[in-house]
């Protein structure tokens with residue numbers, strides 16, 4: 001399905017704020033850059049991004065200026081730097097099982113937005129997410145893992161279909177970003193945009209979240 005990056009950002013804004021946000025051209029450029037990187041990854045099945053001594057030294061001396069923050073699952077099949085053909089200093093990445101927006105994750109997003117000035121927060125779920133399956137199957141786990149699965153259960157709501165559950169969990173994480181006054185303030189001033197996506201661990205493709213409801217083939 002064809003859609004514009006602006007539509008993706010509008011959908012992200014609706015989930016995070018419950019309304020609209022002023023346009024953020026930098027967020028759109030960032031999203032375009034991510035998807036160009038995913039297209040390169042799909043074409044070449046390798047990461048040709050800059051991983052040299054030179055980039056290590058320059059970022060060590062001059063600091064980091066990532067062009068996006070990516071929140072995604074810790075699953076070893078979901079490596080964001082490879083998926084987006086990104087090098088050192090390109091992406092600020094926050095990962096945990098089930099891409100849960102814990103206080104630590106939210107604080108990390110705030111740091112990226114307020115101090116590193118990333119113009120885009122991309123929250124990316126994935127197909128075949130074990131944390132979502134565990135929540136769907138109502139696995140009982142002890143300790144902190146139990147708390148994590150409980151948060152994913154909250155995210156998936158009443159969904160019983162895995163695709164719908166993955167999508168609900170992703171939307172829940174985006175909605176949780178809206179609790180942050182820091183993020184809302186930046187977004188209200190047109191300095192920050194939000195987007196959701198689902199990564200397909202078989203094809204390597206990133207599907208951006210646009211429609212409020214999943215299409216028939218999503219179900």
Ligand SMILES: [Zn+2]
Nearest residue numbers: 073075129130
């Ligand atoms: Zn996962």
